[in-house]
Amino acid sequence: MMKKRNYLPLLLLLTFLIKGKAQDRNYLTKTLETSGFRIQPTRLAEWKKEQKERYLSRIALLPSSTKQALIKKADESLTYEWPALPASSYLEYKRTGNRVNFERKQTQRRDRLSQLVIGELITGDKKYLDPIVNGLWATLEESTWEIPAIIGLQKAGTNLPDPNENIIGLVSAETGLMIAAIEYMLHDQLDSISPLLTKRIRYELHQRILSTYLHRDDLWWMGFKGQSVNNWNAWINANVLQTALLTSTDTLELNHILTKTFKSTDFFINQYPADGGCDEGPAYWSLAGGKLVKLLYLTKRLSSGKLDWTSIPLFHSMGSYIIDTHIDGDYFVNFADAGPRTIPDPVSVYRFGQLFTDDSLQGFAAYLFSLQDSRPPDNSLMGFLETADLYTDLTTHPKNTGQPAYAFLPTLQVYTARSNKLFLAAQGGNNGESHNHNDVGNFILYAEGHPVLVDAGSGIYTALTFSSRRYELWNMQSQWHSCPRINGTMQSDGKPFKATAVTATTTSNKVQIAMNLEKAYPETAYAKQWKRTFLFDQTKNTLTLSDEYTLQKKTGETRIDLLSACLPKEDSKGEIGFYDTNNRKILSLIYPASLLTPQVEEKKMDDEKLIKEWGPQLYRLSFLLNPNASLKGKINLLIK
16 A cells, blocks of 8 residues: 555644744744844855856766757757747737737747757857847847736736836746846856846846845735735745846845845745645646745755754645645646646755655655656756756656655645545635635546546636636636536635535545535525535545535525546446546446436537647536435435
8 A cells, every 4th residue: 555644743733833823934034034144245156156067067967868959959949030029919918818929929039048058058069159149139128028917017007018117027037037047157158249248137137127126015926015925926036036146246235135035935935824735736836835945945055054944844845745746647636727737846846855855755856857758948047957956866866656645735625545546636725715716625536547537727828817707717617626516506706615624534544535515605505504525445446425415495406516537428327437538438436316317518628728638628427416305415426
């Protein structure tokens, strides 16, 4: 049987944190204050020299085949014509809601520039320098480094960028770090072409990133005005701090930025679930906890160990979360906007393992890297440098697939369990979480690594995705999750709509998860009680889903909806089979035919992202509660 993770010490800690004032953790700020660490000119110069030499030496040690593949990419970019980013393209998002057309062009420009720089770092061949300069100049001359979907941070709102106001968002912070890393790694080469180029780079980085960061505290992701924050906070703060360290030589300025990034990132940590769970899902983990760990590791090395994070269990739990939500291969639990297939950043996973001397995390990072064919990224300069730095570790450490028999995240209210055939993930939570879908009580079920009952996730983001009309999108609604529809009523959005009385227990290779769902629905559902229980038998490879309900009255149809990646077919009265695209039966579902009437609806995928993840369609299997059923009852569905 797979290893069971011992959660008793964690649960005791969680009890304290949940009852205490989690918002007062302030781990980064307190550690900085007690350590007395300040960036000094001598240490800064040493760190920059050490880091650059380390990167170059590790690049030199990459296998020849890896280098050749990266050089090929760089050579393909030698004749790249940098596409214009005209005002009409920038305004398309405001006019139509389409954000993809502009972002594809901008992303391609960034990718090509990174590829050229990687080629130069590997070969030292000066043939890449003029194309690099062209790419740099094109980037430096952009009116903003931010995308149309984020420019709304400016006071003028979603429009063309305001020349009188600089903002920092996800893409500008990423771009700033890329530009800083280019100047850091190729300073002498760029100076040999024109010293004014590096002067321009430092000017733009200071104006757009460092000065803006120091003089603003009103951007929502910073958290200084009491706003809720999400992965933007850790992602941007980590990039800003690293940009500053690579660019600035003013230690007074750097210490101000260090203090401010710590204060801001503390807001992210203070709001993080006490069990270390990422409410945005594993597909966002690399940009949340995965970004935080890079900040932690960076500052520990910069401070020569004075900033030590190993005494903080929450940070370790943030790393362990990514193992707990792994299904098989590149399949991960994908509640909310997260997609079902992702490969979390192996470098972030390994850094967690290093910080906490956790061999399972280091082994899992090696496993994830093998899923990437053990190749560093070619479209991100910093990603390439960080991966090259760890290449030997990631390719020689024994692999660990990270498959605990069960994992309970009671603050996040996500629970997983597996047998030698099945994998279950169920969630409680509320409908006001980051990247929320109305999905309290939802669950997914995989058989031998294949998706059977699924969460569709999110399609390509548009203006509608993060607007007041978000829940008009079908895949955000509870009726397109494996949830009940009570008296024809779906769940409502907002934190008050939540699961209650959520519990999870284990006994003799059985996992039981239970929760009440009635508060996830508006009053018009007339649900006095709706208790959902999952009984997962790891020995028999079965899941029993029980819905025990009490209705105040009947005003519409009540259904149990299940969203399936397999075709549900009625094999016989009272039994549904789930069939894959080869017409192979994957699982069976036994239901009480006297109480329920099954219906199957095909849902065509009309979104490029959803088609890539699920194929041309998904299926909704609905069990309609018979009209003559009493107001109180219990429904049992057995899946085996």
